[in-house]
Amino acid sequence: MAARTVPTTTELVRQSLRGRRFSPGGVVFELGLLLMLLLALLILVTLLADILAGALPVFRERGVVDFVTSPLSLNGETAGVSSAIMGSVALTVIVALVSFPIGIGAAVYLEEYAPDNRVTRFIDTNIRNLAGVPSIVYGLLGLAVVVGLVDVIGLGGPGTTSGRNVVTAGLTMSILVLPIVIITAAEALRAVPSAIREAGFGVGATRWEVIRHHVLPSAAPGILTGTILTLARAFGETAPLLLIGVATGFFSAGAGASVVDQLTGKYTALPVVVFSWSRQPTEGFQDHLAPAAIVVLLAVLFTANAAAILLRNRYERKW
Amino acid sequence: MTTATDLSGNPQRRRKEAMIRRVFFAAAAFSILISLAIVLSLVGEAWNFVRQVELASLWDIGWFPRRGLYDIPTIVIATLLIAGVAMAVAVPLGLGAAVYLSEFARPRLRRLLKPALEALAGIPSVVLGFFALVWISPQIVQRFSSAGVFSMAAAGIGVGILTTPLVASVSEDAMRAVPGALREASYGLGATKATTVRRVVFPAAISGIAASLILGVSRAIGETMVVFMAAGAVGGSLRTWNVLEGGQTMTAAMASLAIGTDQVAGEGLAFQSLFFVGLLLFVMTLTLNAISNRFVRRVREKY
Amino acid sequence: MDRATSAEPVADHEGVVAAAPARNGLTRRVELRERAAAAPADREVVFDVSDLSVWYGSFRAIRDIELTVGKHEITAFIGPSGCGKSTLLRCFNRMNDLIDTARVEGSVRYHGVDLYGDDVDPVEVRRRIGMVFQKPNPFPKSIYDNIAFGPKIAGYEGDMDDIVERSLRRAALWDEVEDKLKDSALALSGGQQQRLCIARAIATDPDVLLMDEPASALDPIATLRIEELMYELKEDYTIVIVTHNMQQAARVSDRTAFFTVDVGDDGQRTGVLVELDETGKIFTNPNQRQTEDYITGRFG
Numbered sequence: 001m002a003a004r005t006v007p008t009t010t011e012l013v014r015q016s017l018r019g020r021r022f023s024p025g026g027v028v029f030e031l032g033l034l035l036m037l038l039l040a041l042l043i044l045v046t047l048l049a050d051i052l053a054g055a056l057p058v059f060r061e062r063g064v065v066d067f068v069t070s071p072l073s074l075n076g077e078t079a080g081v082s083s084a085i086m087g088s089v090a091l092t093v094i095v096a097l098v099s100f101p102i103g104i105g106a107a108v109y110l111e112e113y114a115p116d117n118r119v120t121r122f123i124d125t126n127i128r129n130l131a132g133v134p135s136i137v138y139g140l141l142g143l144a145v146v147v148g149l150v151d152v153i154g155l156g157g158p159g160t161t162s163g164r165n166v167v168t169a170g171l172t173m174s175i176l177v178l179p180i181v182i183i184t185a186a187e188a189l190r191a192v193p194s195a196i197r198e199a200g201f202g203v204g205a206t207r208w209e210v211i212r213h214h215v216l217p218s219a220a221p222g223i224l225t226g227t228i229l230t231l232a233r234a235f236g237e238t239a240p241l242l243l244i245g246v247a248t249g250f251f252s253a254g255a256g257a258s259v260v261d262q263l264t265g266k267y268t269a270l271p272v273v274v275f276s277w278s279r280q281p282t283e284g285f286q287d288h289l290a291p292a293a294i295v296v297l298l299a300v301l302f303t304a305n306a307a308a309i310l311l312r313n314r315y316e317r318k319w
Numbered sequence: 320m321t322t323a324t325d326l327s328g329n330p331q332r333r334r335k336e337a338m339i340r341r342v343f344f345a346a347a348a349f350s351i352l353i354s355l356a357i358v359l360s361l362v363g364e365a366w367n368f369v370r371q372v373e374l375a376s377l378w379d380i381g382w383f384p385r386r387g388l389y390d391i392p393t394i395v396i397a398t399l400l401i402a403g404v405a406m407a408v409a410v411p412l413g414l415g416a417a418v419y420l421s422e423f424a425r426p427r428l429r430r431l432l433k434p435a436l437e438a439l440a441g442i443p444s445v446v447l448g449f450f451a452l453v454w455i456s457p458q459i460v461q462r463f464s465s466a467g468v469f470s471m472a473a474a475g476i477g478v479g480i481l482t483t484p485l486v487a488s489v490s491e492d493a494m495r496a497v498p499g500a501l502r503e504a505s506y507g508l509g510a511t512k513a514t515t516v517r518r519v520v521f522p523a524a525i526s527g528i529a530a531s532l533i534l535g536v537s538r539a540i541g542e543t544m545v546v547f548m549a550a551g552a553v554g555g556s557l558r559t560w561n562v563l564e565g566g567q568t569m570t571a572a573m574a575s576l577a578i579g580t581d582q583v584a585g586e587g588l589a590f591q592s593l594f595f596v597g598l599l600l601f602v603m604t605l606t607l608n609a610i611s612n613r614f615v616r617r618v619r620e621k622y
Numbered sequence: 623m624d625r626a627t628s629a630e631p632v633a634d635h636e637g638v639v640a641a642a643p644a645r646n647g648l649t650r651r652v653e654l655r656e657r658a659a660a661a662p663a664d665r666e667v668v669f670d671v672s673d674l675s676v677w678y679g680s681f682r683a684i685r686d687i688e689l690t691v692g693k694h695e696i697t698a699f700i701g702p703s704g705c706g707k708s709t710l711l712r713c714f715n716r717m718n719d720l721i722d723t724a725r726v727e728g729s730v731r732y733h734g735v736d737l738y739g740d741d742v743d744p745v746e747v748r749r750r751i752g753m754v755f756q757k758p759n760p761f762p763k764s765i766y767d768n769i770a771f772g773p774k775i776a777g778y779e780g781d782m783d784d785i786v787e788r789s790l791r792r793a794a795l796w797d798e799v800e801d802k803l804k805d806s807a808l809a810l811s812g813g814q815q816q817r818l819c820i821a822r823a824i825a826t827d828p829d830v831l832l833m834d835e836p837a838s839a840l841d842p843i844a845t846l847r848i849e850e851l852m853y854e855l856k857e858d859y860t861i862v863i864v865t866h867n868m869q870q871a872a873r874v875s876d877r878t879a880f881f882t883v884d885v886g887d888d889g890q891r892t893g894v895l896v897e898l899d900e901t902g903k904i905f906t907n908p909n910q911r912q913t914e915d916y917i918t919g920r921f922g
Binding site: 326 | 742777
């Protein structure tokens with residue numbers, strides 16, 4: 001046997017611990033995953049950069065204000081998004097007015113009143129299913145039911161509009177977002193600790209009094225955050241509008257049209273304008289005006305999301 | 320000090336309570352009404368279509384509704400092709416990002432990158448459709464293939480980007496639901512992080528991950544704008560299996576029927592075909608979502 | 623029962639210390655107990671429970687409960703965990719109604735009236751029978767609003783400031799918060815929050831106070847203050863307290879009910895009442911073997 005220094009125990013331990021600290025397989029795996037994440041983000045950045053690049057000439061030449069306040073036009077140098085913004089805003093307001101009371105009311109029922117039985121579970125499953133239905137199907141519903149309904153109750157609008165107006169759009173979108181409103185409101189209600197409710201009942205409050213004075217105020221920030229995000233989503237939806245007759249081409253409300261006529265007549269929305277301008281390769285519509293409209297759209301959505309996050313951070317309670 | 324023992328309370332207060340409860344119930348029941356309306360309106364017009372259409376035209380060379388050709392497989396195949404391309408994009412990106420964020424990223428990195436991923440989720444489909452048309456198509460699809468301006472490949476990639484955040488967030492939830500005790504057991508046996516993730520966490524979260532994939536497919540199938548803007552073939556398409564060609568999915572077919580002329584006529588087979596396709600789409604996505612829910616429930620039961 | 627007159631802790635023949643620490647309140651407490659013990663026939667019964675069982679779905683939580691609670695007494699429910707003490711307590715103010723699957727069989731009479739009768743409004747019941755919970759649960763509002771809530775919804779239209787002050791004084795909290803009534807109740811310490819909850823329960827001018835392990839989430843000093851409070855509150859209210867702390871029951875209560883878990887043939891664990899008697903007797907010379915085993919720590 002060759003003479004060899006016998007390693008001490010400390011040495012042995014140190015060597016064995018150092019062992020396989022570097023395993024190439026593991027590193028490759030981790031790097032691969034990171035690559036995926038970065039790729040996704042890179043795509044986001046590319047998208048934003050490309051759009052911004054396309055939109056910049058418009059803003060530089062005409063300024064943001066001019067672009068935002070000019071109405072639709074076939075002329076690529078004067079076309080703006082004011083009519084689109086008006087339509088989208090009107091639509092969003094209707095969505096807020098219709099879907100929030102019904103949605104929050106339904107959530108209150110499901111979380112605070114409903115006994116745990118088959119009917120309740122059926123309603124719950126039903127709502128979850130509705131949330132997963134493609135948006136265009138809601139467009140079909142709007143076409144089949146809402147358009148006719150709006151026309152019948154007298155809000156069909158001037159000329160040949162026959163119900164293809166912002167009122168229909170608002171109602172259809174309300175139906176679309178209703179399941180989401182219910183789900184987010186229900187989550188916010190569920191987050192309120194049950195100890196609060198018990199305390200309320202303990203001093204002799206009725207269920208509504210407990211809900212009104214304690215549960216809803218506590219859940220309000222969460223509900224508000226959820227509803228802002230939902231409205232943002234409704235603002236950006238396009239497909240259902242296409243089915244219920246949004247104007248995709250140029251139209252004008254007509255000089256001196258009354259407010260009612262404007263509300264019940266032809267309309268357009270910001271995402272729809274993006275859509276139609278994207279298909280027009282002439283006069284800078286596709287190259288510059290569409291991206292500019294997208295910038296406006298994203299700006300609105302970004303503001304809404306930021307507001308929601310700020311709200312949540314400010315009012316989130318640490319129980 | 321009360322010694323009176325009238326415990327019947329205030330009847331007015333009780334009546335008010337009962338009424339309020341009924342109002343809230345009505346709100347909840349309204350959601351059932353909506354489902355009913357969807358199903359009835361779809362089935363009604365779809366049935367009209369099925370009654371009147373020549374069954375032969377349901378299996379033809381292509382989908383040209385205004386010429387009376389209603390080859391269903393055309394649009395279904397296109398839908399599946401695009402969903403396939405979309406998942407080919409969304410699964411590696413979404414799942415990869417989710418695994419990294421959930422298992423490897425340090426908290427600070429996570430707090431920075433997760434909102435960015437969620438920002439991607441907030442981008443409306445119309446914007447992604449535009450991006451697919453003016454950037455993905457020329458810069459990626461056309462550069463490496465013989466495709467034209469409109470192709471199912473370009474649209475598919477766009478839908479994939481759209482679906483990535485969904486796959487990412489549901490998968491991430493699934494992995495975070497795996498109890499830390501399992502990971503610790505693995506580390507305790509001397510496994511590396513990569514091994515732990517591959518051999519322990521991922522399999523444990525597989526139900527939730529499967530759910531996310533199914534949801535992704537459902538979302539991809541239901542997407543309209545990206546396809547409508549980037550896949551072309553508005554007005555009609557031939558049946559094809561070639562992703563480099565243009566094509567119409569079920570959703571795009573519906574959209575183009577709606578805006579082909581300036582209004583959708585109230586009668587006519589073309590109008591009714593709209594609902595037939597809609598019903599088909601509705602059933603497909605409902606089924607997929609139901610299956611996905613079953614997977615999610617399995618996750619919940621396990622933990 | 624000689625120990626009632628001594629001012630020092632006394633160990634009985636079993637070595638169990640069952641007397642309250644020497645304090646001013648002790649003499650008064652002694653008087654009240656003697657009064658109660660002296661006139662059992664005049665003892666006014668507030669709760670009369672007869673053949674009571676409570677089910678949660680198909681699980682029977684407690685069965686065959688027979689007991690009475692006397693006016694201006696402190697009655698303690700003791701026993702191992704899971705024996706249904708809280709369940710029984712919550713029958714007294716119909717808090718079990720809030721649980722979907724709960725079902726009550728038998729009768730609970732409150733001043734002779736069937737609490738579960740058809741024309742009884744649970745909301746009214748809870749106004750007269752207040753409750754303090756194990757973990758302090760003030761509303762996330764100001765101290766003032768916490769107290770004012772109960773009277774306000776009961777339709778009280780008088781001087782709210784007066785009620786708030788009186789309730790806080792009764793709960794021995796006024797001195798500590800009188801200049802910060804508008805501050806958030808959540809900023810108070812645990813012990814203070816619990817006294818606030820007691821004040822809140824008192825504000826509706828109830829007849830009875832139910833306390834479900836009111837001091838178990840508090841430190842010993844805060845616990846002692848709550849116990850002192852109970853002696854004082856006994857003057858105006860009838861108190862029923864659930865506690866897993868035997869010494870507390872011995873210190874504080876006039877009568878004690880001992881419950882235990884009975885494992886049935888089907889394996890179901892149902893709570894039953896073993897013994898109900900004067901506290902002194904329960905802790906020094908109980909009738910039942912089970913009680914004695916529990917008291918001396920042989921189980922539970």
